[in-house]
Amino acid sequence: xxxxxxxxxxxxxxxxxxxxxxxxxxxxxxxxxxxxxxxxxxxxxxxxxxxxxxxxxxxxxxxxxxxxxxxxxxxxxxxxxxxxxxxxxxxxxxxxxxxxxxxxxxxxxxxxxxxxxxxxxxxxxxxxxxxxxxxxxxxxxxxxxxxxxxxxxxxxxxxxxxxxxxxxxxxxxxxxxxxxxxxxxxxxxxxxxxxxxxxxxxxxxxxxxxxxxxxxxxxxxxxxxxxxxxxxxxxxxxxxxxxxxxxxxxxxxxxxxxxxxxxxxxxxxxxxxxxxxxxxxxxxxxxxxxxxxxxxxxxxxxxxxxxxxxxxxxxxxxxxxxxxxxxxxxxxxxxxxxxxxxxxxxxxxxxxxxxxxxxxxxxxxxxxxxxxxxxxxxxxxxxxxxxxxxxxxxxxxxxxxxxxxxxxxxxxx
Numbered sequence: 076x077x078x079x080x081x082x083x084x085x086x087x088x089x090x091x092x093x094x095x096x097x098x099x100x101x102x103x104x105x106x107x108x109x110x111x112x113x114x115x116x117x118x119x120x121x122x123x124x125x126x127x128x129x130x131x132x133x134x135x136x137x138x139x140x141x142x143x144x145x146x147x148x149x150x151x152x153x154x155x156x157x158x159x160x161x162x163x164x165x166x167x168x169x170x171x172x173x174x175x176x177x178x179x180x181x182x183x184x185x186x187x188x189x190x191x192x193x194x195x196x197x198x199x200x201x202x203x204x205x206x207x208x209x210x211x212x213x214x215x216x217x218x219x220x221x222x223x224x225x226x227x228x229x230x231x232x233x234x235x236x237x238x239x240x241x242x243x244x245x246x247x248x249x250x251x252x253x254x255x256x257x258x259x260x261x262x263x264x265x266x267x268x269x270x271x272x273x274x275x276x277x278x279x280x281x282x283x284x285x286x287x288x289x290x291x292x293x294x295x296x297x298x299x300x301x302x303x304x305x306x307x308x309x310x311x312x313x314x315x316x317x318x319x320x321x322x323x324x325x326x327x328x329x330x331x332x333x334x335x336x337x338x339x340x341x342x343x344x345x346x347x348x349x350x351x352x353x354x355x356x357x358x359x360x361x362x363x364x365x366x367x368x369x370x371x372x373x374x375x376x377x378x379x380x381x382x383x384x385x386x387x388x389x390x391x392x393x394x395x396x397x398x399x400x401x402x403x404x405x406x407x408x409x410x411x412x413x414x415x416x417x418x419x420x421x422x423x424x425x426x427x428x429x430x431x432x433x434x435x436x437x438x439x440x441x442x443x444x445x446x447x448x449x450x451x452x453x454x455x456x457x458x459x460x461x462x463x464x465x466x467x468x469x470x471x472x473x474x475x476x477x478x479x480x481x482x483x484x485x486x487x488x
Contacts, residue, residue: 076452076488077424078325079369079379081413082138083405084131084334085387085434087446087465091395099436100447100464103399105406107414108428108449108463115426115451116458118473120481122432123443130235130308130441131387134431135340139380140479141315148310149229153339154221157348160213162312165263167227169273169309171212171220172236173197173301176281181244184236184391185218187299188357193289194218197301204283205276215335217356222306224272226263231270233307237391238440249273249306273306280304317345318378322486328378331368333360337382346380356384358401362408370416373424383409390434398436418453425452427485428463445475450485 086100094102122134124143132150133143151168155161162168173194175182186194195214202212213221234247251266264272281303284290290300319325330341333354341348351368353361360383369381383405389398410428417424429448432441447468458472473484 076324077373077377077422078427078486079373079381079413079417079424080138080427080429080485081405081409082135082380082382083386083402083409083428083430084382084384085390085432085441086402086405086430087433087444088390088398089433089435089437089442091436093395098465099395099399099402101462101466103402103406105402105463107406107410109461111410111414111426111428111451112449112463112467113461114457115449115455116473117447117449117460117463117468117471118481119445119468119471119475120429120448121445121475121477124478128235129432129443131334131431132308132336132340134441135337135382137478138429138431138481139318139340139344140321140482142478146313146315148313149308150310150336150339151221151308152310152313153343154215154219154335155213155223155339156342157335157338158213158215158221160221160223162223164312165226167224167229167269167309167311169222169224169227169233169306171198171222172305172307173218173220174236174303174305175299175301176244176303179243179245180241181236181239181247181305183240183299184305185388186301187293188388189218189293189301191216193293194220194301196289197284197287200287201280201283201304205279210272210276216333218301219335222276222304224269227309228264228266228269229309229311230266231273231309233309235307235440236305240391240439244303248277277304277306313343315343317343319345322378324486325378327376328380329369329372329376330380330382331365331372332380332382332384334382334384337380341380346378347376357388358385358397358404360385362404363412366409366412369413373417381409381413386430387434390436391439393436393439395436414451423453425450425485425488433465447471448473448481452488455488
């Protein structure tokens with residue numbers, strides 16, 4: 076049996092007063108997720124273990140059943156792998172967002188969803204101005220980029236910028252969590268030295284980017300400028316066991332995502348990364364091309380991880396209408412065509428549908444509550460749940476799963 080996971084990033088939400096106390100999954104029109112819930116089995120999955128921040132890197136690693144205390148090194152290292160940066164011993168990678176600062180406030184985490192082309196110009200400029208033998212900037216996608224710091228100390232406290240829209244930024248800058256007075260070797264920095272260097276880079280970036288032609292053009296067009304970097308999620312190269320070694324039936328697998336973080340997880344999980352024309356990570360992503368790529372991969376591969384980012388971004392914007400649209404698009408333009416295609420194949424295919432974490436519109440950030448999931452394959456015994464949402468899944472026959480219980484259940488057929 077082949078396996079495909081359809082993951083709608085951040086789809087889960089809280090009850091919303093304007094929707095008469097329903098969540099968006101309850102309120103949205105999702106006939107195909109409901110159909111698969113009725114034909115299959117459902118449950119809930121804890122994707123954020125105790126002590127971990129509810130980031131997408133944590134949650135997606137959990138979906139794939141990795142032991143977080145063993146493998147977690149932050150999202151910077153995963154994105155480094157995705158864009159082809161091979162971290163060496165002693166190098167620390169961090170996410171480098173391009174953000175918009177307005178006065179003393181961090182206005183948004185995405186610089187108004189800056190384009191990759193504009194961002195590449197700014198990142199190259201920062202590398203020329205701030206890069207040296209210790210500091211290197213790399214372009215990623217849209218607002219998501221990478222800083223590699225030779226000799227950096229990861230024992231620092233960093234705030235994810237999407238958690239703090241419209242908050243004063245200075246109290247949220249990097250802080251050391253260890254106060255050692257000396258580094259472990261001549262090349263390494265102490266945690267306080269690392270925090271100080273990162274904060275100096277952030278403040279200097281604001282001076283450099285303020286009047287850059289890219290930002291002057293964005294302001295003239297009524298768009299938010301990318302007038303600062305924001306550095307967070309530090310770590311070193313992780314040690315992850317490929318999925319094929321954990322599940323021998325996965326001789327070949329693929330990951331499809333517009334997000335470097337997910338592609339990086341795929342790299343360390345031993346999955347080939349498939350590029351899709353028109354994949355944006357937003358509501359305007361090319362759903363059809365991603366589905367075509369997923370189905371083509373599934374004909375030759377044993378496992379496909381299809382990740383759709385749109386609902387998460389809508390949740391971060393607090394846009395209820397847009398998030399409902401992304402959920403309905405996920406149902407109609409991803410779940411429907413995948414189900415209709417594989418249900419006609421002679422070789423059986425198991426489908427799982429779930430988000431990685433909630434991104435409630437009211438909070439505009441991730442939360443750690445369990446997420447609903449469904450599993451369907453031809454011949455599965457239905458459990459009586461007829462809708463797919465956060466509350467219906469509580470009655471599912473899988474119950475509440477932790478750790479690698481979900482992926483083991485899914486891969487057991």
